[in-house]
Structure formats: C-alpha cells, structure tokens
Amino acid sequence: MCTPLQSRQLSRGTSIFNNNNIGWIYTTLLLQRREQSERDQTFIFNLISIKRSIFFSSLSLCCLTKFVSFHPSKLEMDIFRILSRGASLNKKKGITTDYALPSEKQTQKQKHKQESLLNEVERETDFFHTRKHNSNSTTTSGKGDKLTNGANSNKEEQMETNETKAKEEEIPPPELTTEEDAQTFRNLHKSKVTGDDIPIPIGSFQDMIGRFHINKKVLSNLIDNEFVEPTPIQCESIPITLNNRDLIACAPTGSGKTLAFLIPLVQQILSKNVSKNHGIRGLIISPTNELAVQIFQELEIITRGCKQINVAILSKQLASKLNNNIIKSSKYDIIVSTPLRLIDVVKQGNMDLSKIEQLIIDEADKLFDHGFAEQTDEILTHCTNPKIRKSIFSATIPSSVEEMAHSIMKDPLRIIIGHKEAASNTIDQKLVFTGNEQGKLLAIRQMIQQGEFKPPIIIFLQSITRAKALFHELLYDRLNVDVIHAERTPKQREEVIKRFKNGDIWVLITTDVLARGVDFKGVNLVINYDVPQSAQAYVHRIGRTGRGGKAGKAVTFFTKEDDKAIKPILNVMKQSGCNDGYSQWMEDMGKLSKKEKKQIKTHEIQRKKISTVPKVIKQKRKQRQDMIAASKRRKQESKQESKQESHSNDEREE
Structure with missing residues (x-):
C-alpha cells in the first residue's frame, strides 16, 4: 500500500517513481495484458531487472495513465498490486541492478520463454526505434542447445524462410519481349539503335535475371545503392554488350553511361569460371585521373562482396609496385587507367594486355582527339586478343570519331540517346552578353546581389592563368571558393573535390580538366566564364549540372571577341529546346565555314586580364x-x- 505522502503525490499527478521504476511497471502491465497466466513472483522479478530500457525522464503518473489503454481504476489497482509484492535489494558488490536477481533454480525452459516474451515487449515499447532487437527468436547457450520457441514457432519460421527463398529464386517475366515493345520503348526515350541483329532492350534490372542470369550479389549491390530503374542508355547497352557485340554509344551527360558499361563487364567476368591470376580481362581507359577515380569507385560499389573478382585503378602507387615487381598485374581482372600511365607500365613489360576480353574507352571523343589519338592507338596495338570486344562511350561523338571507331571494330552497333550533340533537356541554358572582360566580373556580382548565385557552382575558364586570376578576385567577395587546374597535384585536386562534394566549398573554379565525366551530384549552376572552343566542350562543361534527371542551369558569358565562337553553342541550345536563352538577333548569324570552325578549335581567343x-x-x-x-x-x-x-x-x- 501507499504511504500518505505517496497518496498525496498520486492525487496531484506527480511522479513517485524514478526512470527505472516506470520502465519496468509499464513493461509489466503490457505483459500482464498479453500473458495473464504468467504473473508469478519469479517472473515479475525477472521483469524488474530490465533496466533503463525506456527513458521517460519526466513522465508523470498521469501521462502514463493516458498513454496506456487501460481503464484508470484498473491501472491503479494493477500498479498497487505489483508494488504490494515488494522487492528485496541486493547489496552485494558487483551487482548493477536495483533489485534482486531471479533465483538460479529457474529452469532453462522458463528462461528461454521469458526472454522471448521480453524481446517482444521491448520491441513494442521502443517507440522511437532507437534500439536494436534480436530478430532471431532462438538462443543458444552452448553445445547441444535446441530451438526455444517450440515446434509451432519453428514451423512458422521455416515456412517464412521457404517463402522468402522462393520469392528470391522466382524469375520475373521480361518487361520487353517483342520488337514492337522495343520500338515503343525507343520512341518514348528518343533513342536510336542502328546495326544488324539488334537485341531487345531490358525493361528493368530484374530482366537480367532470366535473360542473362545476372549475379545476385551484383543485383543486390545495385538495389542497395538505390539504382532501382535502368536509364535508357543502360537498357540498350547492357544486352548488346552481353551478346558480345562491339558498341558505339552516345548519351547526354548524367544519363548513367558508367554503369552502362560496368554492369555487363562485371557480369561477363563473373559468369566465366576462370582460375585466379588468369590475367587482366577488362580494361577501362579514361582521359583524366579524376574520371578514372570516379569510375573505379562505381566499380567497387557493384563488385562489393564478389570475392572471385579483383579490380584496381592504375594509380601512381600501383604503377610503382608493378614496375618494381612487388606485385603482378595478373592478379587483377579489371583495370581502370589513364593512357600515359598505362603505356608506361606496358612498355616496361610489367603488364600484359594480350588476354583482355573487353576494352572500354570512356569519353571517346577526347581520347580519339589529336592530343590522345596516338596514345589510344598504342594501347590498341597491345590488345592482341582476337576475341576482344570494344565499346566506346561519350556524350558527344563527332563523325570523325565514328569513322575511327568503325576502323577498329567488327560490325558495331550504334546507340544515340536524344540528339547526337545536344545537352540534357533538364538544363536551362542561357547566353549573356557582357561587352568586355570587366563586364563578366560585374555580371557575377550582379547575380550574387539578385540571388541567382545559388551554390554549389562550377565556373569554367579557358586557361590556368585566368582560373587563378578569377580565384583571387572572388576571394574578395567572401565566397567559399577554390580552384582546380593541371598545375595542382593529384592529392590537392582530390582534396578540393572532396571538400566541394561535402559542401565546404561553394564555388569551384576550374579549366576543362573537370569538364568530362566527373559526377558532382546537386550542382545548381555552371558558368562558362570563357566561351568553350567547340560544341562538344560546351556539352561536357554544362553536363556537370542537371545530372540524373535533376534540374540545372548553365550561363555562358560572351564578349565582342566571341561573336563567331558562340555559333556552335547556339546550335546546341536549339537542339536541346532552349529557345528562350538567347536574343533573337543571334538567329540571323551566318554559318561558319570549315576554316573558321578549325580556327576556333585550334586558336584560343586572346583576352585581357581578369580585374575590376x-x-x-x-x-x-x-x-x-x-x-x-x-x-x-x-x-x-x-x-x-x-x-x-x-x-x-x-x-x-x-
């Protein structure tokens, strides 16, 4: 029974219990409601030992009464009935509970049953889902322990397990089965596929279970990382590559080209039971180190948990180990690299490319350009496997690149998503005339004042000198700004990119070194401080925003000296449907001759220094x-x- 003081406190609605008491009282009441036959004193003392399972720091008895769905009078009677039974304090050293522990004479069966009930109650009382609960309803305490929930619970668990396995093993029917379905899909996504014997695209990642027996670990890795639905380029390229066809693929920036070539590459290697140290079977070439690192990170994600495949990026450290014969290149199945570093290791005889089955050239328009063409050709000469399959991917593929690709491929299929040289339709493009170089800085500061300068932002310039100058100029505007260019070390560039992705840097100033492939999620604005020298460069620059179907904005500043250079950009804007981003007088600009186009690409416009x-x-x-x-x-x-x-x-x- 309660003392007079406790009765007065109860009548006022104040708490007479500490945190531990309220927790075990509430737990006890729930158990009494569920198991009326289990209210013996030993069981209650066992419940009392559940300490600090619920923290109602300032909960009064009135709040407790409102929370539980019992009648108030019955609640009080139940509480007083429990309190009247009392509890003995255990004052032995080393005991952390406030009450005496259950008797050691309890049988093992009773312990297991009570623990099962307590787990169930604890799960119900975890209102904020802050604690982890045992999902298994069986416990073991040494050799020879048996299942604890009896035959019925075992049967139920076995049935649930069998149902789960059956669902996992069930092969879903393909979403696209006929040529009519494929054509409807292509019309919907504005995709064009040309060539002989074109495979039907996949409609979902689950389609690969029945058609290509995709590795379950790869599929679960995709789902775990929220790659739920394949993009149009993935739907088309995956079945083509898995059917051992050469491929030329062109799709807008941010459309998922990386996974489009990684998934079939990994699947083909995993599907073949080849002994370890067989040699490199997959090679991915990219023009920049930043893009190579990003590809490798995606590769690590989809191969996580696949012990039978080894992947690596040919970093400076790995190249040094290979050249010093510390490790052998034959231990790796897939290598990601830039051209020069790969050629250096191959020339020293420390990497064998003769067993490569899949060669993937990312950003092909860059790697087949004048600066990289010789390096790419040298890599191709070392890939001597007669059964090799080649794939090239890019957001822009000029006709000259296509001609070169056809010369090194066997009956390739060609995929074009959208227009051949158009930007993503999620990017709002705009041309702004600034008059002169000083006008560009004034335009940026005007955007800041008008609230159009919404981080994260990337600003592109044509040279390292100009990038440095703009960086020092914007420091005076108290912006979180940093700069990336070729003169900075790879470690410095990696650190800047990391800080930009984490939000520590708001504005990133760079040259075309970051124009290709690097995926910055959530970039709101891209500013072309200097007009790019070609339509391809423009598409890749503004492709840093509007990725993955998200909206983005791209602004290009131009002066009197850029009157001819903006014509290719104007054509890209028209193809992308951005007809409101430029003045109508630009429509009357004449076409550029071949000589003028070549001059724009090969000669940078001489500009004045950046300063206000x-x-x-x-x-x-x-x-x-x-x-x-x-x-x-x-x-x-x-x-x-x-x-x-x-x-x-x-x-x-x-």
Missing part, C-alpha cells in the same frame, strides 16, 4: 611597387659600398 580595378588605381599600385623596389635597390647598393669601404680600410691598416 580601375586603371588609375593600377597605375598608383605600380608606382608604389616601383618605389619600394627602388628603395630596396638603394639599400642593397649602400650595403655593398659600406662593405667595400670597410674592406679597403682593413687593407690600409695592414
């Missing part, structure tokens, strides 16, 4: 610098004269 400082201030700064330099020079001359005088005086004294 007036000429008068610049002259004053220069005068000040000249005065300081002259003062330092005079001091140096006076020091030399004094030394000479002291030296001559010493000679006279001698």
Whole structure:
C-alpha cells in the first residue's frame, strides 16, 4: 500500500517513481495484458531487472495513465498490486541492478520463454526505434542447445524462410519481349539503335535475371545503392554488350553511361569460371585521373562482396609496385587507367594486355582527339586478343570519331540517346552578353546581389592563368571558393573535390580538366566564364549540372571577341529546346565555314586580364611597387659600398 505522502503525490499527478521504476511497471502491465497466466513472483522479478530500457525522464503518473489503454481504476489497482509484492535489494558488490536477481533454480525452459516474451515487449515499447532487437527468436547457450520457441514457432519460421527463398529464386517475366515493345520503348526515350541483329532492350534490372542470369550479389549491390530503374542508355547497352557485340554509344551527360558499361563487364567476368591470376580481362581507359577515380569507385560499389573478382585503378602507387615487381598485374581482372600511365607500365613489360576480353574507352571523343589519338592507338596495338570486344562511350561523338571507331571494330552497333550533340533537356541554358572582360566580373556580382548565385557552382575558364586570376578576385567577395587546374597535384585536386562534394566549398573554379565525366551530384549552376572552343566542350562543361534527371542551369558569358565562337553553342541550345536563352538577333548569324570552325578549335581567343580595378588605381599600385623596389635597390647598393669601404680600410691598416 501507499504511504500518505505517496497518496498525496498520486492525487496531484506527480511522479513517485524514478526512470527505472516506470520502465519496468509499464513493461509489466503490457505483459500482464498479453500473458495473464504468467504473473508469478519469479517472473515479475525477472521483469524488474530490465533496466533503463525506456527513458521517460519526466513522465508523470498521469501521462502514463493516458498513454496506456487501460481503464484508470484498473491501472491503479494493477500498479498497487505489483508494488504490494515488494522487492528485496541486493547489496552485494558487483551487482548493477536495483533489485534482486531471479533465483538460479529457474529452469532453462522458463528462461528461454521469458526472454522471448521480453524481446517482444521491448520491441513494442521502443517507440522511437532507437534500439536494436534480436530478430532471431532462438538462443543458444552452448553445445547441444535446441530451438526455444517450440515446434509451432519453428514451423512458422521455416515456412517464412521457404517463402522468402522462393520469392528470391522466382524469375520475373521480361518487361520487353517483342520488337514492337522495343520500338515503343525507343520512341518514348528518343533513342536510336542502328546495326544488324539488334537485341531487345531490358525493361528493368530484374530482366537480367532470366535473360542473362545476372549475379545476385551484383543485383543486390545495385538495389542497395538505390539504382532501382535502368536509364535508357543502360537498357540498350547492357544486352548488346552481353551478346558480345562491339558498341558505339552516345548519351547526354548524367544519363548513367558508367554503369552502362560496368554492369555487363562485371557480369561477363563473373559468369566465366576462370582460375585466379588468369590475367587482366577488362580494361577501362579514361582521359583524366579524376574520371578514372570516379569510375573505379562505381566499380567497387557493384563488385562489393564478389570475392572471385579483383579490380584496381592504375594509380601512381600501383604503377610503382608493378614496375618494381612487388606485385603482378595478373592478379587483377579489371583495370581502370589513364593512357600515359598505362603505356608506361606496358612498355616496361610489367603488364600484359594480350588476354583482355573487353576494352572500354570512356569519353571517346577526347581520347580519339589529336592530343590522345596516338596514345589510344598504342594501347590498341597491345590488345592482341582476337576475341576482344570494344565499346566506346561519350556524350558527344563527332563523325570523325565514328569513322575511327568503325576502323577498329567488327560490325558495331550504334546507340544515340536524344540528339547526337545536344545537352540534357533538364538544363536551362542561357547566353549573356557582357561587352568586355570587366563586364563578366560585374555580371557575377550582379547575380550574387539578385540571388541567382545559388551554390554549389562550377565556373569554367579557358586557361590556368585566368582560373587563378578569377580565384583571387572572388576571394574578395567572401565566397567559399577554390580552384582546380593541371598545375595542382593529384592529392590537392582530390582534396578540393572532396571538400566541394561535402559542401565546404561553394564555388569551384576550374579549366576543362573537370569538364568530362566527373559526377558532382546537386550542382545548381555552371558558368562558362570563357566561351568553350567547340560544341562538344560546351556539352561536357554544362553536363556537370542537371545530372540524373535533376534540374540545372548553365550561363555562358560572351564578349565582342566571341561573336563567331558562340555559333556552335547556339546550335546546341536549339537542339536541346532552349529557345528562350538567347536574343533573337543571334538567329540571323551566318554559318561558319570549315576554316573558321578549325580556327576556333585550334586558336584560343586572346583576352585581357581578369580585374575590376580601375586603371588609375593600377597605375598608383605600380608606382608604389616601383618605389619600394627602388628603395630596396638603394639599400642593397649602400650595403655593398659600406662593405667595400670597410674592406679597403682593413687593407690600409695592414
């Protein structure tokens, strides 16, 4: 029974219990409601030992009464009935509970049954889902332990397990089965596939279970990382590659091209039971180290848990180990690399490319361009496997690149998603005339004032010198800004990219070194501070935003010197459906001749230095610098004269 003081506290609605007491009382009441036959004293003492399972730090008895769905009078009677039974304190050292533990004479069967009930109650009382509960209803306590929930629970669990396995092993029917289905799919996604014996595209990742017996671990990795639905380029390219066909694929930036070639590559290697240290069977070439790192990260995701496949990126450290014969290249199944580093290792005889079955060239328009064409050709000469299959991927594939691709491929299939040289339709494109170089900086500061400057933002410039100059200029605007260019070390570039992805940097200034492939999720705005030299470069630059179907914005500044360079960009905007992003007078601009196009691509426009400082201030700064330099020079001359005088005086004294 309660003392008079406790009765007064109850009548006022104040709590007479500490956190532990309320927790075990509430737990006990729930159990009494479920198991009326289990209210013996030993069982209650066992419940009391559940300590700190629920923290109702300032819960009053009135709140407890409202929370539980019992009648108030019955609740009070149940509480008093339990309290009247009492509890003995255990004052032995080393005991952490407030109450005496259950008797050791309890049978093993009772313990298991009570633990099962307690787990069930604890699961019900975990309102905020902050605790982990045992999913298994069986416990083991040594050799020879048996299942604890009896024959009925065992049968139920076995039935659930069998149902789960049956669902997993069930092969779903393909979503696309006929040529009519395939044509409807292609019309919907504006995709064109040309060539002989074109396979039917997949409609979902589950289609690969029945058609290609995809590795279950690869499929679960895709689902775990929220790759639920394949993109159009993935739907088309995966069955083509798994049917051992050469491929030329062109799709907009951010459309999932990386997974489009990684999934079939991994599946083909896993499907063949080849002994370890067989040699490199898959090779992926990319033009930049940043893109190679990103491809490797995606490759690690889909091969996670696949012990029978080894993948690697040919980093500086790995190349050094191979060249020093610390490790052998034959231990790897797939290698991701840039051209020059790969050629260096191959020339030293530390990597064998003769067993490669799949060669993938990412950003093919760049790797077949003048700067990389010789390197790409040298790699191809070392890939001597007669059964090799080649695939090239890019957001833009000019006709010249297609011609070169046909010369090294056998009856390739060609995929075009959307227009051949169009940007993603999720990007809002805009051309802004700034008059001169000073107008570009003023335009950026005007965007900041008007709220159009919404981070994260990437700004592209045509040279390293200009990127550095803009970086120092924007520092005065108190923006979280950093710069990436070819003069920075790979480690510095990786650190900047990491900080940009984490949100520590709001504005990233860069050259075309980051224009291709690198996936920055959530970039809101891309600014072309300098007009790119080709339509392909423009598409790749603005492709850093609007990725994965998300909306993005791209702004291109141009001056009087860019009157011819903006014509290819204008054509891309028209093909992408951005007819409101430019003035109508630009429609009347004449077509460029071949000579003019070549000149734009090969010759950079000479631009003035990036600065908003007036000429008068610049002259004053220069005068000040000249005065300081002259003062330092005079001091140096006076020091030399004094030394000479002291030296001559010493000679006279001698």
